[in-house]
Amino acid sequence: MALQIVLISGCSSGIGLAIAVLLAKDAEKRFKVYATMRNLAKKGKLEEEGKDQLGDTLIIKQLDVCSDESVKNTVQEILDAEEKIDVLFNNAGLALSTVLECVPINMAKELFEVNFFGTLRLIQAVLPSMKARKSGCIINNSSHFGIVGTPFSDLYAASKFAVEGLTESLAPALLHFNIRCTLLEPGPVKTSVLGNMEAWMKKYDMPTADQESLELQKAFNEGPFLQGMLANRQDVNEFAVMVKHIILTDKPDLRYQTHENFNPDEIKAKLADPTGNVMVDLMVKKYFVKK
Numbered sequence: 001m002a003l004q005i006v007l008i009s010g011c012s013s014g015i016g017l018a019i020a021v022l023l024a025k026d027a028e029k030r031f032k033v034y035a036t037m038r039n040l041a042k043k044g045k046l047e048e049e050g051k052d053q054l055g056d057t058l059i060i061k062q063l064d065v066c067s068d069e070s071v072k073n074t075v076q077e078i079l080d081a082e083e084k085i086d087v088l089f090n091n092a093g094l095a096l097s098t099v100l101e102c103v104p105i106n107m108a109k110e111l112f113e114v115n116f117f118g119t120l121r122l123i124q125a126v127l128p129s130m131k132a133r134k135s136g137c138i139i140n141n142s143s144h145f146g147i148v149g150t151p152f153s154d155l156y157a158a159s160k161f162a163v164e165g166l167t168e169s170l171a172p173a174l175l176h177f178n179i180r181c182t183l184l185e186p187g188p189v190k191t192s193v194l195g196n197m198e199a200w201m202k203k204y205d206m207p208t209a210d211q212e213s214l215e216l217q218k219a220f221n222e223g224p225f226l227q228g229m230l231a232n233r234q235d236v237n238e239f240a241v242m243v244k245h246i247i248l249t250d251k252p253d254l255r256y257q258t259h260e261n262f263n264p265d266e267i268k269a270k271l272a273d274p275t276g277n278v279m280v281d282l283m284v285k286k287y288f289v290k291k
Contacts, residue, residue, distance in 0.1 A: 004031050005082045010092030011035035012042035014191030018240040021050045024058035036063035065092045065118030075125040087137045088126050090119040095197040096156045099209035107204045115159035136179040140167050144187050148266040172283040182252050187259035188233040234259045
């Protein structure tokens with residue numbers, strides 16, 4: 001297999017870091033990973049875990065998914081060096097859980113800027129070269145909240161719903177160019193996402209919710225659904241192995257619910273075909289196959 005060039009966003013910790021290191025350490029050296037992050041001051045953990053691969057199969061670069069210029073320049077630098085990008089993994093993201101009316105509009109916009117528009121920018125940047133080569137793999141990190149909205153995660157769910165709609169709509173047409181689209185829909189994963197969320201929320205002047213809403217949120221946070229999530233988190237390295245498998249699969253599914261022990265009834269009810277493949281095949285036949 002030819003060396004695959006992989007671009008990953010959000011690699012300072014968690015899922016992005018784990019995937020970057022796993023692919024860079026591949027025993028058969030099938031991948032060269034461009035692991036990116038907005039703030040290079042946070043690259044220490046990635047450098048430590050991938051120290052033997054640095055400069056070889058692991059390249060760390062600065063990338064701000066909220067900046068048109070940063071995305072354009074980074075993608076072009078990789079194309080100039082490698083002449084291709086085989087795999088794009090959109091991982092950079094923010095989480096948010098709170099009472100809706102307490103969220104300032106500029107905070108909601110920042111959430112969408114990272115979760116949705118950051119994904120959109122990178123897809124737009126890599127598509128021309130992928131289409132020209134008629135080859136590529138785009139993996140977007142969504143969430144089980146991207147399938148079913150959950151109380152107090154209104155805006156986070158909305159941003160992931162947007163990623164789902166974008167990917168679902170792109171998938172049938174991009175098959176014409178031999179570009180595969182995949183949505184990852186993880187349940188709870190052992191990362192620093194909650195700590196990152198709390199730190200981000202402190203940057204905004206958020207009003208206090210009414211007492212009744214606060215009590216409702218407290219009941220939800222202490223209830224069986226959320227507590228079950230926290231007690232049943234997926235190991236980040238297990239998640240990374242699944243991503244590697246998807247990249248190496250000739251015909252990956254549109255959707256993957258990554259946590260086999262976390263598949264709430266709401267998800268099962270909404271996704272009669274959890275893979276999403278029936279819908280994509282139907283759209284290809286309906287819209288692109290000549291009668």
